[in-house]
Amino acid sequence: MEIRPIKTPTDYQATLKEIELLMVAEADTPEGDRLDVLVTLVEAYEREHYPIDFPDPVEAIKFRMEQQGLTVEDLVPVIGRKNRVYEILARKRPLTLRMIEGLHETFSIPAESLIKHASHRRGHAA
Template structure:
């Protein structure tokens, strides 16, 4: 089983093609083992060359609202008055540290995503 590191985009494409051919491999078979190793190599390559950043903080809040069936009223205890919630959702008011902590603790929104909001908020408001 000769397997080499993925160093170039051509290596990456060839490995993806090989993985596609191995998708029906039985677990604990030589083909299944090869598939496991190739997938691990692809994941490492993608982590380095195609990193996935955090979502836009307002979109993360809206996604969590949709996911949990939350309304603006549900955000009031964390963000403040209703009009303040609407301002945050419209990107007209930046999140404060207290809001970020509350959203993270109450709704399990990744703090890193919400902190990004503070540094990018001025770009959206301008």
């Protein structure tokens, strides 16, 4: 089983095609093992060349609201008064650490999305 690193976009495309052919391979067979190794190589290549950034925090909040059928009133216990929730959603007020923690714990919004927002805003304030 000769396997080489993925170094170029051409290598990447060729590996994707081979993975597609191996998708029907049984686990614990030479083909299944090859599939596992190739998928690992593709994941490493994609992490380096096609990183996925976290969504904007306000968009993450709105997405979770839509996903769970939440209203502004549902956010009040975590963010504060209704007008404060509207200010956050309109990007007129930054999230505080307490809000970030509450949104993460209560609604399972990735903290990284919310923290990125806070550090991004600090960077512009300097």
